[in-house]
Amino acid sequence: MASKPNRQLNRALCYSNNGNRIAVSPSVIIIGGGMAGIAAARALHDASFQVTLLESRDRIGGRVCTDYSFGFPVDLGASCYALYDMAGNKVPQELVTEVGEDFKSIMDEANQVRSENSEDMSVSRAISVVFERRPDLRLDGLPHKVLQWYLCRMEGWFAADADTISLKCWDQEELLPGGHGLMVRGYFPVINTLAKGLDIRLGHRVTNIVRRYNGVKVSVENGRTFVADAAIVAVPLGVLKSNCIKFEPRLPQWKEAAIADLGVGVENKIILHFKEVFWPNVEFLGVVAETSYECSYFLNLHKATGHAVLVYMPAGQLARDIEKLSDEAAANFAFTQLKKILPDASDPIQFLVSHWGTDVNSLGSYSYDIVGKPHDLYERLRIPVDILFFAGEATSMDYPGSVHGAYATGALAAEDCRMRVLERYGEVDLFQPVMGEDTPAFVPLQISRI
Template identity: 30%
Template sequence: MVALEREKMVFLVVTLAIGIHFTATAALEPSVIIVGAGMSGISAGKRLSDAGIKNIVILEATNWIGGRIHKQNFAGLSVEIGANWVEGVHGEQMNPIWEMVNKLNLKTFFSNYDNLSSNTYQQAGGLYKESFAQQAFDVADSLAEFSRNISTSLTASREEDISILASQRLKNLVPSAPIEMAIDYYNYDYEFAEPPRVTSLQNTEPLPTFSNFGEDLYFVADPRGYESVVYYVAKQYLTSNSAGQITDSRVKLNKVVREIRHSQSGVIVKTEDGAVFRADYVMVSASIGVLQTNLINFQPDLPHWKILAMYQFDMGVYTKIFLKFPYKFWPSGNGTEFFLYVHEKRGYYTIWQQLEREYPGANVLLVTVTDDESRRIEQQPDYETKAEIMEVLRNMFGKNVPEATDILIPKWWSNRFYKGTFSNWPIGVSRYEYDQIRVPVGRVYFTGEHTSEHYNGYVHGAYLAGIDSANMLIRCIKTNFCKFPIAAKGT
């Protein structure tokens, strides 16, 4: 009996010792909460995992992985309601997203805008004479080149930034006629989701995306969805099932983060459903639009310099509206994929794309609106938007245009988890202020496409930003070269 009790005691001591060892080992591995399972959050998680920091939890507000890279069923088709293009291809450097797309063998289609002068429609109907339209495009190209030269000159002389519109005024050539505004909208609003009057010249002309990665663009139209690239990154460190779904317990969907408490000893993250998570650090990948709202409450408040920097940056709204028709009534074939509608109101259903190559026989059109038009459309019933679009189409192609059988209008601005589609660099934000958006506050780190040093607004920017932000945290952890100043309320 005594021997048996002695064996039990030895077993208990050994078990306790092992338990203490495991606890001590776990304590040595830093823990990180990642807020958001979009490209940046997933990318940051992979970089942390590669560095040996695997004690992570990813909290995602929605029921999907991918964030603003998201497919949706539309009339039996898989369409992208968010990011749709790989922008920056066939340049000196390889766009990392293009590399992933090719590895996954996703279906992509080269977007050729070269023939727009042959496909520019007047407000009251009918095509502009090609020579007239081409002349307007040539003037716009010359104006864009002038703006790029001004930008280069300002940067070289370290002078203050100006808006794209200001550079056009320097040329004394501000687009004002309807066709000039439509082309100007195509050149700038269609890319940045905001007009030239607010967009920074030095930080958008020339664009590093096209300078570094190439000027070609490819439209992703694959049943698996563009989000496949996010899953491609995720599966390199998160467990998944045979169907390709992420099943890792470290990823928690439908977890809406509402409060982040941070101190020198760690962070506490609370979600809307009452759950509480504790960690050494938190990486926030929410969009700049969300950070400009009160969805996430930081305790203590973020310092004023941080808040001011975040509020100075812009969250654009870019809305791709899909329409399906009983039959095709628009021109098709080479050189007809993109067409412009000229209206006296800037940005009024200006940019059109017929998707015959991407979805053969589906009879689908895509029209893009941005900024104030996007917000206006999100606040009105879909049937009113459809009526406006049908009027535009009948102006272009005649009164016999059939009624659309289906319409899909994404509403990113109204969605409290996004509050827009991607960031735009506005006039007035310096590189120093932009760095303030990126830098951590104590144990709170930030990532997202809006923190990408050169590629804000792009999918590759989101991916690279996740890596960059994770590297900052890794340096802090590995070298212990970091401080945790806690911003007191009111400072």
């Protein structure tokens, strides 16, 4: 039997500047031009939908941001150790490896504490319980400082402090095969390719989303309104938490609770560009100290890119404290940390500083599980509300906080939206493959956190 021909989809409505409706192909408004929003827009555009993407910034990419001011690409967002003490003495590699094994043992014991307690607790509290049970796992002197550095790295992964990270959920994220990579040319080429040919409106900060039985109306700060059959909300969790976007009617209580109960952390990058390389050829340079707050680490971009660049990466409370400084003061702080381990370090010739926590377009770096809250909050945030769909790293159960998680949720929201809109107008062919089904499946390389 011959396959059913594709009918022209011409019943849906799109926007006009004064809110009047014009009969065109099925329409959707994408709110947010980060990786999730761009992925959703690309998929729906390729499915013959009328797509309009509204982005508050003057650029696309969201928390994926590639800067070219140094004359080469450096990512301010998504991206073997050499550790030193505060006196600049290098920590023996054997000790670094040994303490790494100790940290694994401590977290294994912490997981045992988790299995014995019905109530959640913070990772920091669990470690304290482990030390009470197993005094033999306590470390003193330099090993203790190295242990604090490992804890500092863990806090960097979640962009949050250990006393706020959920013990119950800290290891729930899935890791893709293939390990980590570095986008040596930056993420911009990826974003730019996905965005090619899309109707993207920069400088359009959304303030209000009204949903009715026959579509959505989206208002932006400059007074314009856009009308479509459905909308995909792909703004950062921090922006949703700020309530700067009003929903009419209000979102259901379960959706508002998911927004309120998910944590959003801060990790920033202070990028130092030097005239020449004066540090060892390792992936990370680390500073060990008595507390994780005092510890720090530098990503060595020279190892992968050939450019003399180190990236200081504070997270949690330290990142929030540094955001209170001027860019110059923040760069000086990072350089002071570097001088502690490499006293002969030359002054940087350029610097860049990110502000993900205070940037009104992000209000945080990425999501994490906080103490006492269920891991399925990510899924609750993803679930559509009528003709409103949600995407972004904070809607990914398996890959929260990651670029690949954001991309996958954008594609998923696009397919959910497509099916819902076509179902409404009787255009769904149950035997038609879903978007992407006729193309080979692939797993994106796990590049970095956002």
